[in-house]
Amino acid sequence: MLSSAELSAGLNTEKIGKRIIHFTETDSTNTQALLLARGGAAEGTVVLAERQTAGRGRMDRTWHSPPGAGIYLSVILTPRVSPSRLPGITLVAAVAGAESLKESTRVSVDIKWPNDLLLNGRKICGILTELHSREDGSPIVIVGIGINVNTPRDMFPEDIANTASSIMIETGREASRKDIVSSLLGHFERWYRIYTEGGFAVILDRWKAYSGIIGRRIRVEQEGARTEGTVLDIDISGALIIHDDAGLRHSICSGDIVYV
Ligand code: BTN
Numbered sequence: 376m377l378s379s380a381e382l383s384a385g386l387n388t389e390k391i392g393k394r395i396i397h398f399t400e401t402d403s404t405n406t407q408a409l410l411l412a413r414g415g416a417a418e419g420t421v422v423l424a425e426r427q428t429a430g431r432g433r434m435d436r437t438w439h440s441p442p443g444a445g446i447y448l449s450v451i452l453t454p455r456v457s458p459s460r461l462p463g464i465t466l467v468a469a470v471a472g473a474e475s476l477k478e479s480t481r482v483s484v485d486i487k488w489p490n491d492l493l494l495n496g497r498k499i500c501g502i503l504t505e506l507h508s509r510e511d512g513s514p515i516v517i518v519g520i521g522i523n524v525n526t527p528r529d530m531f532p533e534d535i536a537n538t539a540s541s542i543m544i545e546t547g548r549e550a551s552r553k554d555i556v557s558s559l560l561g562h563f564e565r566w567y568r569i570y571t572e573g574g575f576a577v578i579l580d581r582w583k584a585y586s587g588i589i590g591r592r593i594r595v596e597q598e599g600a601r602t603e604g605t606v607l608d609i610d611i612s613g614a615l616i617i618h619d620d621a622g623l624r625h626s627i628c629s630g631d632i633v634y635v
Contacts, residue, residue, distance in 0.1 A: 390419035392560040402429040405519040408449035475558035497540035597630035
C-alpha cells in the first residue's frame with residue numbers, strides 16, 4: 376500500500392502534492408477533493424485512494440478501481456485564468472501523464488482525444504476534469520486521473536476487457552505506483568505552471584505530438600449523433616475542428632472518437 380509519508384518524501388514539487396490525503400477506500404477521489412476544496416484546502420492538494428467504490432469516468436461511466444492495482448488520484452486547482460481557458464487544463468494533465476509514464480516506466484503512450492492515454496492501442500489511463508465554482512464565482516477545478524498500473528487482465532469487467540489494459544499487461548512487468556505518482560505530480564506541476572503563465576501554445580504542440588490526430592479521419596459519436604470527417608486542428612479550449620465530407624467545419628467539444 377502507498378503511504379502519504381513515502382509519497383511526500385519522494386516529491387520535489389512546490390505546490391502540487393504538498394499535501395496528500397490518502398484513503399484506503401473512498402467513493403471517488405474527485406468527490407472527496409471537491410469537499411476538501413469547498414472546505415478551504417489549498418491549491419495543489421492531492422487526494423489519493425487505494426480503492427474507489429464509486430470511481431467515475433467521462434459521460435457518466437464508471438471507473439473500475441480495484442484495490443492496490445491502479446492509481447486513483449485527484450488534484451485540486453484554483454486557476455486564475457479566463458473561463459474559456461479552463462478546459463485546457465485537461466490537456467495539461469494528458470501531457471503530464473504521457474511524460475511521467477515515459478520517465479517512470481519507459482512506456483510510450485499515445486493521447487486519444489480528448490484525454491485517454493493508450494498503450495499499444497488500449498486504454499491505460501483516463502482523465503476526468505470537473506469544473507465548479509466557489510460562492511464568489513472563482514473556479515475550483517478537480518482533475519481526476521486513473522491509471523491501470525498492475526491490474527491483471529481478469530480484473531477488468533467484460534465490457535471493457537478488449538479496449539482497456541494496464542501497464543503490467545502491456546509490458547509484462549509490474550511497475551512502481553509510487554514512482555509513477557511522484558513523476559506525475561512533478562510533470563503536472565511543470566506543465567500547470569506553463570499553463571498559468573499563458574504558454575498554452577507549447578502545451579498544445581506537445582499534446583499534438585503525443586496524439587497524432589491532425590489530418591486523420593475520425594468518426595465522432597455524441598449522444599446518438601455521428602459526424603465523420605478529417606481533423607484539421609484542435610483549438611485552445613481543446614475542441615477538435617473537423618471538416619466533414621460535405622465541406623462543413625465542426626467544432627467538437629465532447630464525445631468519443633473512432634479512427635476510421
Ligand atoms: C475517463 O476516461 O472516463 C476518465 C476516468 C477518470 C478516473 C479517475 S480515477 C480518480 C478520479 N476519481 C474518479 O472518480 N474518477 C477519476
